[in-house]
Amino acid sequence: MKVIYKTTGDAHEFAPLAVILYYGGCAYGCLYCYGPRTIRRMRKSVENHARLRQDVLRCLDREARRIRGDDSEILVSFSSDPYQPLETRFKTTRQAIRILIDNRLRVMILTKGGMLAARDFDLLESYDRCRFGTSVVFTNQTDASQWEPNAPPIADRIKAIHQAHGRGIKTWVCLEPVIDPDQALELIRELHPVTGHWKVGILNYRKLPNPVNWIKFREDATNLLDSLGADYHLMQSLTETYV
Numbered sequence: 001m002k003v004i005y006k007t008t009g010d011a012h013e014f015a016p017l018a019v020i021l022y023y024g025g026c027a028y029g030c031l032y033c034y035g036p037r038t039i040r041r042m043r044k045s046v047e048n049h050a051r052l053r054q055d056v057l058r059c060l061d062r063e064a065r066r067i068r069g070d071d072s073e074i075l076v077s078f079s080s081d082p083y084q085p086l087e088t089r090f091k092t093t094r095q096a097i098r099i100l101i102d103n104r105l106r107v108m109i110l111t112k113g114g115m116l117a118a119r120d121f122d123l124l125e126s127y128d129r130c131r132f133g134t135s136v137v138f139t140n141q142t143d144a145s146q147w148e149p150n151a152p153p154i155a156d157r158i159k160a161i162h163q164a165h166g167r168g169i170k171t172w173v174c175l176e177p178v179i180d181p182d183q184a185l186e187l188i189r190e191l192h193p194v195t196g197h198w199k200v201g202i203l204n205y206r207k208l209p210n211p212v213n214w215i216k217f218r219e220d221a222t223n224l225l226d227s228l229g230a231d232y233h234l235m236q237s238l239t240e241t242y243v
């Protein structure tokens, strides 16, 4: 079983390598999640089937030793949030981070786990080859609850990114998929002081209930990020949209 794998397609825009620690689904059940499409299950079923990959830490340890000191960032993780409720019980992500750090590998966390993820800041704050990222696309909790029904509240995720920054951990925010352009721009303004890097993208495989002028959003986001002097990457989903 391969735990560290080379990313392709959209995933490659995040990092060249990634690990998946939990599989079979994700408890957060975001309506826009690409995970169920990749494993061809109904969303409800996927939410309830998140589980720990068998033997994952032993395999990760073996693979990490093999690429010890490699300079490629490793995203933790795609398809299943590394700080979903199972993590409270298993602490697999915490142990995985330890393995990656012990092998001087570059760690890039992406989660909606908020303060559950903050539990591991003690590991990240003393390690220069890591970044902590949160995924947030709404400022309005009612919208977030509709689209990300089981995920921790926005305030919790924002608190985590503030804490990470305050503890000297490099931070980034995944503003993808943008659903409401105004809320996305508001997030950029609000979180810019504590965000080291932005990734901005949109849904390109599903129509939104209300049509959005994505070309205008792309211009607005670019102008705002440039005016703030922010470091950012516009995802292909956004740069290649013509509507």
Ligand code: SF4
Pocket (backbone or CB within 6 Å): 026, 027, 028, 029, 030, 032, 033, 034, 035, 078, 079, 080, 081, 112, 151
């Ligand atoms: S947190 Fe990420 S992996 Fe989990 S359901 Fe939401 S989009 Fe999918």
